[in-house]
Amino acid sequence: MAAGLLITDADERVLLVEPVYKAQWEIPGGCVEADESPYQAAIRECREELGLGMSPGRLLVMDWVPAREGRTEGVMVIYDGGTLDATTTERIVVPPEELKGWAWSDPPQTAQRLRPLLARRIAEALRARADGCTYYLEDGVRVT
Template identity: 65%
Template sequence: MTGTADDYTATLPRKRMGAGLLFTDPAGRVLLVEPTYKEHWEIPGGCVEADESPYVAARREVAEELGLVVSPGRLLVVDWVPPGGGRTEGVMFVFDGGPLRPDQQAAIRLPAAELRGWAWCTPAEADARLLPLLARRVRAARQALSTGGTGYLEDGHPTA
């Protein structure tokens, strides 16, 4: 084989990646945000940029979307998403955002061009507001949070 390792790795496929945080409250609800550019709600987070780790992306996205500086907790879920519906395949990471203190909730500032609002949602409300894939991912993240584990999903479904 000729060339360097760098030459070889540059030829390997790249995947779309996203990262988000699962924030909870004492009542067991999760924080969802309502984008201005989509019909469905999401957890705070977004795209992992080139040369950025999923952990750093989750922290950056929450700062951009909510105006909060937080350190993500442990990894709750990794979800491989197949291509379809006008999107490429991807790998999505959900980290524990932990509970938000009242002062943090009061400090939330949304970018008006990107987000209409945010809300604490019960599991049923989250299921109704999220696309089915993301609802499955959030349910798995909630499960991982309660069991202390980390879930691996494919298209939002546990593999084992």
């Protein structure tokens, strides 16, 4: 299980982080540890990856991902991380051993930087935020 945060700026650009250990970008978040809730994992990962103490908002999407070669099936959740203002954005500090950096990404940049599955999940999370709903996904495709 993994949990992430959909964080945007006033221009609706998505905050993405660039890991040192893989080619594709991600949203802030990561694996849920033993005896940790997804909500608590999102808080921890935001603190570790961005240096920000944030409380996630509502659940935007839950995505069941089928097993594939080298990976078991999983459940990924994305919480609303809100909209950061310039003052909060200036406080972002990424750990150099884990992340090369971070960037605001408009929709074309987001689609280009993310794996297709995560790009679908983020697009649905943005729709869920706009619609005031929570969506259930399977492999990044909305079921309900």
